Amino acid sequence: MEKELGFVTEISGKMREHNFVFSYRGKISQETIKALLNLTEKKLSTEVAEIAVKKKVFNVMVECLQNISKHNTKNKHANESIFMIGSYEGKYVVYSGNVIENEKVQALKNKLQAINVMSKEEISELHKRLLVEGSLNEGIGASLGIVDIAKKSGNKLDFSFVEENDKTYFALKTFINNN
Amino acid sequence: METYKINGTEDTPSIILDKTTNTFEISGRSLPEDVVTFYKPTIDWLEAFGNAPNNNFSFDFKLEYFNTASSKIILDILMKLDEVAENKGASITINWHYDKNDDDMQEAGEEYAELVSLPFTFKAQ
Numbered sequence: 001m002e003k004e005l006g007f008v009t010e011i012s013g014k015m016r017e018h019n020f021v022f023s024y025r026g027k028i029s030q031e032t033i034k035a036l037l038n039l040t041e042k043k044l045s046t047e048v049a050e051i052a053v054k055k056k057v058f059n060v061m062v063e064c065l066q067n068i069s070k071h072n073t074k075n076k077h078a079n080e081s082i083f084m085i086g087s088y089e090g091k092y093v094v095y096s097g098n099v100i101e102n103e104k105v106q107a108l109k110n111k112l113q114a115i116n117v118m119s120k121e122e123i124s125e126l127h128k129r130l131l132v133e134g135s136l137n138e139g140i141g142a143s144l145g146i147v148d149i150a151k152k153s154g155n156k157l158d159f160s161f162v163e164e165n166d167k168t169y170f171a172l173k174t175f176i177n178n179n
Numbered sequence: 180m181e182t183y184k185i186n187g188t189e190d191t192p193s194i195i196l197d198k199t200t201n202t203f204e205i206s207g208r209s210l211p212e213d214v215v216t217f218y219k220p221t222i223d224w225l226e227a228f229g230n231a232p233n234n235n236f237s238f239d240f241k242l243e244y245f246n247t248a249s250s251k252i253i254l255d256i257l258m259k260l261d262e263v264a265e266n267k268g269a270s271i272t273i274n275w276h277y278d279k280n281d282d283d284m285q286e287a288g289e290e291y292a293e294l295v296s297l298p299f300t301f302k303a304q
Contacts, residue, residue, distance in 0.1 A: 030212040033190075033212075034189055037190075037210075050280070051278060052281055052282060055244065055283060059244060062244070062246050063246065063247060066210075066246060127290070128290055128293070128294065131251060131290070131294070132254070144247045144251070145247045
């Protein structure tokens with residue numbers, strides 16, 4: 001019995017190692033998002049004095065989660081989505097992961113790489129442009145979401161794509177400090 | 180013209196659109212997944228109001244959080260008001276409220292102010 005439950009200690013150890021405030025794995029719907037926001041709010045209000053950081057964490061969290069939930073409906077791997085928040089000395093790291101179709105990898109990778117070489121000013125300009133174009137064209141929603149995450153974070157986005165047969169696991173790590 | 184008023188929830192804002200008392204306000208959190216459906220009554224109301232608007236009014240945004248989907252609708256609302264000001268000669272001021280520690284919300288307001296011709300008043304709390 002003790003041996004079989006070893007994974008609990010293992011997971012707990014991993015969470016401690018990465019300073020996770022909490023982690024979630026499963027399907028992400030608007031209801032899940034509301035529950036996770038509630039939980040985060042309770043956790044952060046006891047941990048963070050800085051309202052600005054808390055708001056950034058919240059905003060990045062909503063964009064990551066809604067990006068995932070938007071693509072959930074026709075995704076048979078929706079229950080493999082993951083979301084975690086790590087906290088370290090008043091700084092926060094938001095992790096999200098979900099299964100995407102292989103053919104979507106290149107476009108997303110290009111987008112992320114393009115954003116990562118931009119200056120703060122260039123990101124602001126792109127944000128503005130997408131906001132204006134977006135009100136005319138609904139198709140670019142996810143791009144504005146990613147640009148918004150980069151803008152709020154103020155740091156380079158860390159990402160990985162792990163291909164597994166007919167699907168790819170996309171993971172995004174967003175670092176948030178008060179800047 | 181009938182007043183449009185809804186109370187906020189944990190992911191949708193409170194909205195008051197009242198022609199009689201000259202009160203126009205969106206406050207709280209705007210994180211709905213389907214923003215188009217949520218904001219449809221607001222857009223429709225403003226469309227009708229735009230035909231015979233009040234001469235002089237402020238539109239208050241008191242938002243705590245909004246998602247990027249909402250950010251596009253907010254621009255749509257501002258552009259609609261911009262059109263009303265231009266076509267009907269209404270004098271409209273946008274009051275953009277934000278928490279004094281929330282630079283992102285202040286920046287969001289400044290971004291909108293650059294995109295429309297309406298005057299913005301920034302109100303830090």
